[in-house]
Amino acid sequence: MASWNELFADEKYRELTPETAVYRFCSMVEAAFEERPLKIWDLGCGAGRHTLALARLGHDVYATDAAPRAVDLTKQRLAEFNLSADVRLADMADCPPRPSYFHGAVSWNVLHHNRIAAIREAVSHIYDSLIPGGMLMVTLKSDKADFAGQGTEIEPGTFIHDIGDESGVPHHYFNEDGVRDLFSGWEFMVLAEQVIAHLERPDRFWEYTPFPFTNWGVVVRKPL
Numbered sequence: 001m002a003s004w005n006e007l008f009a010d011e012k013y014r015e016l017t018p019e020t021a022v023y024r025f026c027s028m029v030e031a032a033f034e035e036r037p038l039k040i041w042d043l044g045c046g047a048g049r050h051t052l053a054l055a056r057l058g059h060d061v062y063a064t065d066a067a068p069r070a071v072d073l074t075k076q077r078l079a080e081f082n083l084s085a086d087v088r089l090a091d092m093a094d095c096p097p098r099p100s101y102f103h104g105a106v107s108w109n110v111l112h113h114n115r116i117a118a119i120r121e122a123v124s125h126i127y128d129s130l131i132p133g134g135m136l137m138v139t140l141k142s143d144k145a146d147f148a149g150q151g152t153e154i155e156p157g158t159f160i161h162d163i164g165d166e167s168g169v170p171h172h173y174f175n176e177d178g179v180r181d182l183f184s185g186w187e188f189m190v191l192a193e194q195v196i197a198h199l200e201r202p203d204r205f206w207e208y209t210p211f212p213f214t215n216w217g218v219v220v221r222k223p224l
Contacts, residue, residue, distance in 0.1 A: 018053035022106055025137040025219060026057060028189070029104035032133060038103040041129065042085075043122070044092060044110030048074030051085050054106075061085035062102070064095050093121035098129045105129070105136045109215075112141040112172045115158055119172060123182055130222045135189065137219045140182075143173040145214040146198055146206070179216050186220035193217075 029038055037059045042051045045063035051074050054061045063085050065071050071089045078085055088095075092110065105126050111119050126136055141148070143157070151161035151171075158172040174182070179191065195214045198205065206213075 016047070016049055018049045019108060021137070021217065022050050022053060022108065025104070025106065025135070026054060026059070028219065029135050032135065033103050035103070039101060041098075041102045041105040041126070043095070043105055043107040043126065045074050045087065046070050046110075048077045048087075050106055050108060051087065052077055052081060052083055055083040055085050056081075062098070063087045064090040064092075066091045093118040093125065095125060095129075100129070100131050102130050103134050105134070107136070107138045109139050111138055112174070114170055114172065115155055116172055120182065127186070127222055132222055132224045135219060135221045136186075137217075140179060140216040140218065141171055141173045142193055142195070142214040142216050143175045143178075144193070144195055145173060146201075147171070147213075148173040174216055179218060183218065183220045185223075187223055188218075189221055190217060190219035 026038075026040070029040070039060045039062070040054050042054065042061060042063040045051045045065045047070060048063065051061050051063040055078065063074055064087075065074070066089070068089055071087055074085075074087050078087070092107075092114065107122075107126075111122060114122075130136065143149075147159075147161055149159065151159040151163075153159050154170065157174070157178065158170050160170060161167050176191075176193070180188075193214070193216055194212070196212055197214075198209065198211075
């Protein structure tokens with residue numbers, strides 16, 4: 001069974017290029033608030049690509065990850081580029097409380113790697129940590145994704161796969177009702193299902209395909 005700390009020892013899990021969507025999300029938050037710098041939380045920062053991107057934009061970034069190696073990598077990269085951020089070791093559902101503090105939060109390909117109770121706890125914690133009008137952008141696994149329903153189902157919608165580098169890591173797959181239920185009480189600004197169908201699947205294609213897998217893209221706002 002792989003742990004994220006072990007996975008981050010592999011270069012392919014140390015992505016350097018930020019997602020374009022993160023810059024677009026940051027522009028949304030910048031347009032909503034006049035205050036500068038903005039306070040933005042990168043939850044599940046991994047090797048730090050979005051932490052660095054947000055810090056380069058001049059914002060006050062708080063980054064957390066449950067993997068010690070990810071925290072170390074993010075700190076090293078910040079130092080390498082003479083950037084600053086508050087980087088801490090913390091599980092997604094058990095982060096240091098910062099009530100009504102952040103203007104925005106980003107969690108890219110992170111929240112679905114858990115049981116649904118822990119995912120709900122993390123979303124509740126993010127909600128409490130945002131100021132009124134604060135925004136959250138997340139990606140979540142869709143139940144139309146290639147590996148949905150495969151492996152050992154440990155609870156409804158949550159599977160432990162037995163193939164690939166992430167074997168042993170929980171994956172929760174969401175349908176639309178599940179996404180809407182997860183963010184009940186939030187205001188939806190974007191709800192998009194990005195469907196990628198891999199029609200040809202050679203052996204271990206998931207290790208080299210340059211294309212993403214089917215995900216939900218979500219931007220929600222804490223009501224004013």
